[in-house]
Amino acid sequence: MKMTKELLTLNQDIAGQEIGIPVYHIDSGSNENPTVYIQSAVHAAEMQGSAVIYQLIKMLPKLKLQANFILVPNCNPFGRTQRAGEYLQGRFDATTGNNWNRFYYYHKNIAKQFISSLKIKELVAGEYSSLDLRSKFRQYLKESIVHSINSEWGVNTAQYLNYKLQLLAANADYVIDLHTGPSSTRHIYSPDFLIDDALHFNIENIISIPPSFAGALDEASFTPWIDLGNTLKEYGIEFNYRVKAFTVELGSQENICLTQAFDDMAGIVNYMRSQQLVAGGPGIVKKAITVTPLTNYKTLFSKHAGMVEYLAKAGDRVLQGQTIARVLNSLEFDSDLGLVNITAPSSGIVILHYPSAAVQVGTQLYKIAVDEN
Ligand SMILES: [Zn+2]
The missing domain is CATH 3.40.630.10 (Zn peptidases)
Incomplete structure (x- = not known):
């Protein structure tokens, strides 16, 4: 050597x-x-x-x-x-x-x-x-x-x-x-x-x-x-x-x-x-070990701008419809729109999420390895 x-x-x-x-x-x-x-x-x-x-x-x-x-x-x-x-x-x-x-x-x-x-x-x-x-x-x-x-x-x-x-x-x-x-x-x-x-x-x-x-x-x-x-x-x-x-x-x-x-x-x-x-x-x-084909590795893009709390962490298993994040919009704090729940479109494993709490429309919020069905 x-x-x-x-x-x-x-x-x-x-x-x-x-x-x-x-x-x-x-x-x-x-x-x-x-x-x-x-x-x-x-x-x-x-x-x-x-x-x-x-x-x-x-x-x-x-x-x-x-x-x-x-x-x-x-x-x-x-x-x-x-x-x-x-x-x-x-x-x-x-x-x-x-x-x-x-x-x-x-x-x-x-x-x-x-x-x-x-x-x-x-x-x-x-x-x-x-x-x-x-x-x-x-x-x-x-x-x-x-x-x-x-x-x-x-x-x-x-x-x-x-x-x-x-x-x-x-x-x-x-x-x-x-x-x-x-x-x-x-x-x-x-x-x-x-x-x-x-x-x-x-x-x-x-x-x-x-x-x-x-x-x-x-x-x-x-x-x-x-x-x-x-x-x-x-x-x-x-x-x-x-x-x-x-x-x-x-x-x-x-x-x-x-x-x-x-x-x-x-x-x-x-x-x-x-x-x-x-x-x-x-x-x-x-x-x-879970193997996921690339076609099932999905990106969830934000539909909202605001300040986000990531409830589902990297590595978590999530279910379809589960609330995985919440977005605050300070212009709407006096109405029901001040806090928006983000739900998982499919069940799967959270591989990663965006590193910042500040997001805009189209930000890659989550990448999820979704279950095959
Ligand atoms: Zn890299």
């Missing part, structure tokens, strides 16, 4: 001072072992994952490692300085409004372009091994990302950040992107083909997402490999390798709990044990 650390420069201030992110490499001693990439705080106010990486860096040297690790505990050097009042405004680029987790590189024809760069006769004759295809496609992906960063017209700040991080993540067989919600219970986004794997994280709620690209790192990590498998099938070639990628939401933003971070780390180690990436490590107490 060897641990090395680098400060990777991604930004500089207007005086030219370089601003970097720490990147930890933990080497198991064999290049043939798979690589695990874990980053935290691309939404800069979502810091619990950084504490989890701290716990991982303390734990991994005590385990038998069958994988190499790239760990990036504070991966957004732009967002981490964007303060608004007492809060980190870390979810969106403060200048453009761009979501820091929606601009990763993906091109829907990348697998086709890659295959057309190979010798087709040799490909069809089976002369490229699966390992060959894997390393050549990885290289092709990385070169495509570098090409985009260097394009004459440039890229926006969120793209620049995402592409640079993706160049690290593209080396990995496993990608784990650590986030939190606003006021949130723990949950994980897993592609539908990895649900059985995702159970090993031991997180109570799993949102099952379709394996397609909508801008985030997890999707940008597994989708090209699914495309490659599908395209190779057209040539009669079976190619089953997939990058396994997840977005893990570790509670609420603007919050660190090191005790909880130990448990979060134990869940990740449990997942890695199930994949034979590590041996040993802390045990877990298995939790009951």
